[in-house]
Amino acid sequence: MHRRTFMGVLGAGALAASGVAHAQTPTTRIVVGATPGGGTDTVARVLAAELGRVMGETFVVENRPGAGGNIAAQEVARATPDGRTLLMCYTSHAINATLYPKLPFDPIKSFTPVVHVANAPSILLAHPSVKANNMAELIALAKAEPGQLSMGLPGIGSAGHLGAEVIMLETGIDVLLVPYKGTAPAMTDVLGGQVSMMFAGAALAKGQLKSKALKPLGISSAQRMSVYPDIAPIADTIPGYDFSAWYGLLGPAGMDAGRTKKLSEATTQVLNDAKIKGQLLEEGLLVEGGAPAEFQRFLQTEIERWGTVVKASGAQAG
Structure with missing residues (x-):
């Protein structure tokens, strides 16, 4: 529906x-x-x-x-x-x-x-220009180019913000966090390529994935979702990740x-x-x-x- x-x-x-x-x-x-x-x-x-x-x-x-x-x-x-x-x-x-x-x-x-x-669960979505197609490639890219990737945040202290912080704490990568007042403005800048990626709820991500405007790098749940069976959990790369x-x-x-x-x-x-x-x-x-x-x-x-x-x-x- x-x-x-x-x-x-x-x-x-x-x-x-x-x-x-x-x-x-x-x-x-x-x-x-x-x-x-x-x-x-x-x-x-x-x-x-x-x-x-x-x-x-x-x-x-x-x-x-x-x-x-x-x-x-x-x-x-x-x-x-x-x-x-x-x-x-x-x-x-x-x-x-x-x-x-x-x-x-x-x-x-x-x-x-x-x-x-x-x-x-949320899906980590990236602009097509990001030279990574999964979490392992994203981590490798971020380590090779520290501070060059950016992530939009729907708000300071949001689940998306802290989920991003956990990724950086667990992997040691350096990603620029860009706070916004809400999901919509963050999504606009990711779609425009001004920001590399962001976490988005699975329902919000649906349209972007269907149109291939953005690509998925991983999902925040410990297991795959039946409606997104091809998106691997971030936990496959960062053990224990479930935010x-x-x-x-x-x-x-x-x-x-x-x-x-x-x-x-x-x-x-x-x-x-x-x-x-x-x-x-x-x-x-x-x-x-x-x-x-x-x-x-x-x-x-x-x-x-x-x-x-x-x-x-x-x-x-x-």
């Missing part, structure tokens, strides 16, 4: 879900720390529509962009823990724990984990265990639906699901893992 068509379906579903708000109360808000139309927003709207159908309740998406997701996180952390305000958190939730010296909430203690929703982005649902600290379990199980049911799983795979997402305790352990591990990278790279919030 084409992205535009899929987004149209999501929009219709979200409207359908919100349309019954007059008949059913209370409404559950899914707060998103990003603007409409992006990956986080897309996942939230899938769940808003499908959870409404499965649970017979009303779910609506509210966008609260800014500060790398911290504005949305703060709003949810301060909300009444009645299970009616949830945060669609993203990788930045784990990164920000170290990237920001002082947060108005605790990334773990201020929240109730609900469910790990999905992982979102994919992810999505999850959190609520305020102190949420009722019964409500948390119900939401977790309903979300897992939605994610295991073959149609939904296939649609999300087309968007470059690998569904997860599972119990709240599993997401809690995952989140703690991610905070420690990304924290190590933030400290080693010296990255600071802008």
Whole structure:
């Protein structure tokens, strides 16, 4: 299904879900720390529509962009823990724990984990002029021409930024990192050849790969993706490399265990639906699901893992 068509379906579903708000109360808000139309927003709207159908309740998406997701996180952390305000958190939730010296909430203690929703691998895309066709060749080229290659970053402290830092730390190569305010301007300069390469979500990369405007050097997940079977994991060249982005649902600290379990199980049911799983795979997402305790352990591990990278790279919030 084409992205535009899929987004149209999501929009219709979200409207359908919100349309019954007059008949059913209370409404559950899914707060998103990003603007409409992006990956986080897309996942939230899938769940808003499908959870409404499965649970017979009303779910609506509210966008609260800014500060790398911290504005949305703060709003949810301060909300009444009645299970009616949830945060669609993203990788930045784990990164920000170290990237920001002082947060108005605790990334773990201020929240109730609900469910790990999905992982979102990225593809390292390069301009055709780059004389490398895989990670081994890229590393060799960068060592032969230190400082000559450049990588666009969608933002300081983003998963793409820190994923690039890990490559340099692990291989010792010198690549110029060029920060942008978002993925779109970075992509424009990579397409124009002003910048050598960048990480892009699998869904965003699809069009560039199909048109051969850019070429893939590797994928950030530990295993190949079924929709991109010919793109080798970066881990094949840099052992242990697995720096994919992810999505999850959190609520305020102190949420009722019964409500948390119900939401977790309903979300897992939605994610295991073959149609939904296939649609999300087309968007470059690998569904997860599972119990709240599993997401809690995952989140703690991610905070420690990304924290190590933030400290080693010296990255600071802008």
